[in-house]
Amino acid sequence: MADERQRHYSEQIRRVTKSSVGLTRQLLAFSRKLPNELKVLDLNTVLKGLGDMLGHVLNRQVELVIQAEAPEARLEADRNQIEQVIVNLAINASDAMPEGGTLCLETFTIDLADDKELAAGRYIGLRVADTGEGITAAVRKRLFEPFFSTKGERGSGLGLATVARIMKQCGGSVRVESTVGEGSTFTLLFPNALQSPALCDAELPSKMLAGCESILLVDDEATIRLTLLEYLSGMGYKVIQSASSSEALQLIQSGEAPVDLMVTDVTMPMMSGLDLAARVRELQPGMPVLFISGLADSSLEKTLSTLPPDMAYVPKPFSMAVLAGSMRILLDQRGPAPLVNVQ
Numbered sequence: 001m002a003d004e005r006q007r008h009y010s011e012q013i014r015r016v017t018k019s020s021v022g023l024t025r026q027l028l029a030f031s032r033k034l035p036n037e038l039k040v041l042d043l044n045t046v047l048k049g050l051g052d053m054l055g056h057v058l059n060r061q062v063e064l065v066i067q068a069e070a071p072e073a074r075l076e077a078d079r080n081q082i083e084q085v086i087v088n089l090a091i092n093a094s095d096a097m098p099e100g101g102t103l104c105l106e107t108f109t110i111d112l113a114d115d116k117e118l119a120a121g122r123y124i125g126l127r128v129a130d131t132g133e134g135i136t137a138a139v140r141k142r143l144f145e146p147f148f149s150t151k152g153e154r155g156s157g158l159g160l161a162t163v164a165r166i167m168k169q170c171g172g173s174v175r176v177e178s179t180v181g182e183g184s185t186f187t188l189l190f191p192n193a194l195q196s197p198a199l200c201d202a203e204l205p206s207k208m209l210a211g212c213e214s215i216l217l218v219d220d221e222a223t224i225r226l227t228l229l230e231y232l233s234g235m236g237y238k239v240i241q242s243a244s245s246s247e248a249l250q251l252i253q254s255g256e257a258p259v260d261l262m263v264t265d266v267t268m269p270m271m272s273g274l275d276l277a278a279r280v281r282e283l284q285p286g287m288p289v290l291f292i293s294g295l296a297d298s299s300l301e302k303t304l305s306t307l308p309p310d311m312a313y314v315p316k317p318f319s320m321a322v323l324a325g326s327m328r329i330l331l332d333q334r335g336p337a338p339l340v341n342v343q
Contacts, residue, residue, distance in 0.1 A: 061100030070107035096132030213260035245271035266293035
C-alpha cells in the first residue's frame with residue numbers, strides 16, 4: 001500500500017515538474033516588470049533547493065551533478081529571478097542532450113583583477129556545464145539577442161536574453177564557452193555580498209515554516225494543487241482544496257470550513273484569483289491572501305506590485321520553502337505563530 005502511494009505521488013511530481021517547464025518558459029517570455037525583492041542569498045542553498053525539481057524536469061537520460069560547496073557564496077539578488085536563470089539554463093542544457101549526457105552545476109568563488117567587463121573584486125560563480133551538442137560560433141554571437149532561437153516554434157527567443165538581463169541587474173555577467181560535439185559551459189558571475197550570514201536568505205528550518213492553520217488552496221491545475229496539498233499537509237497545515245473560484249467562494253460562504261489564509265492561482269477560468277480574493281474579503285475582511293501564478297500580463301502588473309500588507313504574490317516556479325515562508329509572513333501578521341512539531 002505504501003509503495004502504491006509513493007508511486008502515485010511520484011507520478012504527480014513528474015506531471016507538475018513537466019508542467020513547470022512550460023510555466024518557466026511563459027514566465028520568461030512575459031518578462032514581468034515587478035519590483036525586485038533584493039535579499040542576501042546563499043547560492044549554494046538556492047542551488048540545492050532546486051535539485052529535486054531539476055532532477056524531474058530534465059531529460060531522464062541526463063545525469064545531474066550538483067557541486068554546491070563554494071565558501072561564502074553570498075550574493076544580493078531577487079531569489080525568484082536567480083531560480084529562473086538556473087532553471088532556464090538547465091532546461092536548455094537538457095535540450096542539447098537528447099540522447100543523454102551529464103549536466104554539472106558547480107558553485108565557486110573567484111577574484112578578478114583585470115576583467116574587461118567586471119570591476120575588480122571577489123565574485124561568486126556558477127558553472128552550468130553539459131556534454132551536449134555544443135554551439136557553433138555563429139550562434140554564440142547571437143545567443144543573447146531577444147527573439148533569437150534555434151528551437152523553431154518551441155522557443156520564444158527570450159530565455160537567454162532574460163538571463164543576460166537579470167545578470168546585468170545583479171551587477172554580474174554570463175559567459176559561454178562551447179565546442180561543437182563536446183558540450184557547452186555557461187558561467188555566471190555575481191558580485192560577492194559581504195554581509196553577515198545572519199542576513200542570508202538560506203533555507204529556513206522546517207519548524208519555522210510549519211503551522212496548524214487552515215489554508216484554502218485554489219488552483220485549477222490538478223497536479224500542482226495536489227502536490228501543494230501533499231507538502232502543506234506534511235507541514236502541519238489543515239488544507240482545504242478547491243479546483244475553481246466558484247467552488248472556493250461557496251466554501252467560504254457556507255462557513256463550514258473556517259479559513260485562516262487563502263492561496264490562489266491568479267489566472268483561472270470564469271473568475272480570476274484577484275476577483276475571488278475581492279469577493280472572499282467582502283465576506284471575511286482582512287483575510288490574508290497569497291497569489292501564485294506564472295503569468296502576469298500588463299493589466300496585472302500594477303495590481304500585483306501594489307498589494308496591501310496582508311496580501312502577497314509568489315511567481316511560479318517557486319521552491320516550497322519560498323511558498324511556506326511567504327505564508328508564514330502573512331499568517332504571523334495576525335498573531336504569534338503556532339507551535340508545531342515537524343519530524
